[in-house]
Amino acid sequence: MKKLLILGGGTAGTMMANSLVDRLGTEWQVTVVEPDRHHVYQPGLLFLPFGMLDDRKLTRPRNHTFKRGVQWKPLAIRQMDHAKKSVVLDDDSVLEYDLAILASGTRIRPDMTPGLEDGPIAGVHDFYTVRGAQALRSALANFKGGRLVVNVVEMPIKCPVAPLEFLFLADDYFKRRGMRDDVELVYATPLDAAFTKPYAAKTLGYLLEEKNIRLETEFMTAEVTDRRLVSYDERHVGFDLLVSVPIHSGAAFIGTSELGDELDFVPTDKHTLRALQMEDVFVLGDATDLPSSKAGSVAHFQAEILKQNIQDYVADKPMKAAFDGHANCFVETGGGKAMLIDFNYDVEPLPGYFPVPHLGPFSLMAESRINHWGKLAFRPIYWHALLPGRPLPISPQMNLSGKKQIAS
Amino acid sequence: MTTATYTHVAMDKDGYLLNPTEWTMDLGEAIADDLNIQLTPDHWRLINFAREDFASKGQSPGLRRIAQQTGVAIKQIYLLFPKGPGKLIAKIAGVPKPKSCL
Numbered sequence: 001m002k003k004l005l006i007l008g009g010g011t012a013g014t015m016m017a018n019s020l021v022d023r024l025g026t027e028w029q030v031t032v033v034e035p036d037r038h039h040v041y042q043p044g045l046l047f048l049p050f051g052m053l054d055d056r057k058l059t060r061p062r063n064h065t066f067k068r069g070v071q072w073k074p075l076a077i078r079q080m081d082h083a084k085k086s087v088v089l090d091d092d093s094v095l096e097y098d099l100a101i102l103a104s105g106t107r108i109r110p111d112m113t114p115g116l117e118d119g120p121i122a123g124v125h126d127f128y129t130v131r132g133a134q135a136l137r138s139a140l141a142n143f144k145g146g147r148l149v150v151n152v153v154e155m156p157i158k159c160p161v162a163p164l165e166f167l168f169l170a171d172d173y174f175k176r177r178g179m180r181d182d183v184e185l186v187y188a189t190p191l192d193a194a195f196t197k198p199y200a201a202k203t204l205g206y207l208l209e210e211k212n213i214r215l216e217t218e219f220m221t222a223e224v225t226d227r228r229l230v231s232y233d234e235r236h237v238g239f240d241l242l243v244s245v246p247i248h249s250g251a252a253f254i255g256t257s258e259l260g261d262e263l264d265f266v267p268t269d270k271h272t273l274r275a276l277q278m279e280d281v282f283v284l285g286d287a288t289d290l291p292s293s294k295a296g297s298v299a300h301f302q303a304e305i306l307k308q309n310i311q312d313y314v315a316d317k318p319m320k321a322a323f324d325g326h327a328n329c330f331v332e333t334g335g336g337k338a339m340l341i342d343f344n345y346d347v348e349p350l351p352g353y354f355p356v357p358h359l360g361p362f363s364l365m366a367e368s369r370i371n372h373w374g375k376l377a378f379r380p381i382y383w384h385a386l387l388p389g390r391p392l393p394i395s396p397q398m399n400l401s402g403k404k405q406i407a408s
Numbered sequence: 409m410t411t412a413t414y415t416h417v418a419m420d421k422d423g424y425l426l427n428p429t430e431w432t433m434d435l436g437e438a439i440a441d442d443l444n445i446q447l448t449p450d451h452w453r454l455i456n457f458a459r460e461d462f463a464s465k466g467q468s469p470g471l472r473r474i475a476q477q478t479g480v481a482i483k484q485i486y487l488l489f490p491k492g493p494g495k496l497i498a499k500i501a502g503v504p505k506p507k508s509c510l
Binding site: 154155160161164190191192195196197198200204218220222232233247261262263270289290291293295327329331341343345349 | 477483486505506509
């Protein structure tokens, strides 16, 4: 029997295992290696600090997320040897593979910034882990007013719009508590604007003005000390509450096995999703070094492509499916509204309707209540359709029809 | 040199080259001159890395990546390109500015 090893059981790895287990047939054993015993619905981490989602709805036992036939190894990976086509697990056992899929995701690295190593601590928080989001919920509930700073230390990050969504939801949260006038909201970003793509920059600036969010751009955080962010060019931004989006990197074993770049992301062919420097290895989701966004929708569209390519690859046929960088994300804007954005490697987010051109019901690049309901309705779809690998009525390739073309 | 030396290439309103293939070393020199930066081999090392990285990865490198891959400390990069090295290197190297998804 041939062995397909999927390293990582998050959104990408689980979808992939469940879609391939039946398609590859009885000739293949599909095994997922993932140490964490609970699957986290990561979009929920944004809502948790504001009390908009219950902790119990955030996670499910891992063994409930795999289809019959998928073998799950609840162990951490220590090392991968692609020359020998094997991985060593934490209990010293060795797993060999005929084909491997790296779906080991990304993790936050507060340890890479002086002053963030010990988080979450008083006044310094994040919302990229369950523990972090829970601690931040308490910190927000006890916040008496002052300056709340959201700081992105470095790109790339998981869900690049999440820091802005956090600020929009924070504005709404403090308004509802009748204390918005006592809170100053600041966004410190290493980029040169909050909205960096031309159409978004032209049309979405009103959101920051309307919600009174102050911007600190091109801010490269060197350290966090005495309730201040200090940048490399020696600017100081004081805070009463810091919501840090730390540096992100790939999994630890990618680094120790020397499979990745300086942040342990794996060099990947942007269309076929094959690992560039390894035989019989594909890469999926946040683990890649691709210029696509690190987001669940991207992992989903990639999985649709990879599902076809792997079936061709094991049958010795040329791989026909090509990933186009497609991403599709709801962006919470507060007050029960959201936007939807749809884009790929080459086309920036543009206005229009989705998924049916001209009809919607979701509006692209424009706020609406129905978009917000769409974001909320996605959670059961995630558990019951996306993870089990059931087909969704959305093409993995981006569709330009119905989108308004904007001259740059 | 003045702006007039590169009026033949298309740029966006913020001064980034629209088509990275139109870049030449002379153009890089001219843009740097307009930004009041006198290019030395230390500058060129960073500019060349940004160009190569964009060509192979399809996106412009962030400052930390430039620092790690070239071995030049971020503080040092700020001395070479004061006031926003990420933006300045991208402009002179003729690659797009580092972007987010929106």
